[in-house]
Amino acid sequence: MPQPLTTSVTFVPTGEAGVSLNLRNDLKVVLTMLRGRMIAFVEVCFIFCETAEVTLFEIAPLRFQQSLFNTDTSIPLGPLLKFRELRGVEQ
Numbered sequence: 527m528p529q530p531l532t533t534s535v536t537f538v539p540t541g542e543a544g545v546s547l548n549l550r551n552d553l554k555v556v557l558t559m560l561r562g563r564m565i566a567f568v569e570v571c572f573i574f575c576e577t578a579e580v581t582l583f584e585i586a587p588l589r590f591q592q593s594l595f596n597t598d599t600s601i602p603l604g605p606l607l608k609f610r611e612l613r614g615v616e617q
Contacts, residue, residue: 530554544604553594561587 534550563584569577 530556538600540602540604542604544602547601547603549597549599549601551595551597553596555590555592555594557590558587561585 530553532550532552534548536548536550538546538548540546564582565579566582567577567579569575
């Protein structure tokens with residue numbers, strides 16, 4: 527079953543020893559409906575009552591899935607590292 531909300535955060539190396547932070551968000555609406563089965567049911571009562579049921583067929587559910595939003599953002603971290611160097615912040 528698909529997850530309605532997924533989020534991922536990854537670090538991707540870029541050229542010249544730079545790093546980029548990638549953020550991905552995805553939200554979906556998943557609707558499942560109309561699942562069921564048709565059965566045959568028999569009850570016989572003489573001295574004791576006995577019951578039996580047999581599934582004739584099953585109805586597979588209808589599934590609808592719609593994406594509400596999907597974002598993919600990349601933030602380069604190189605300027606932040608350069609800013610730290612300019613400010614004289616030690617690692």
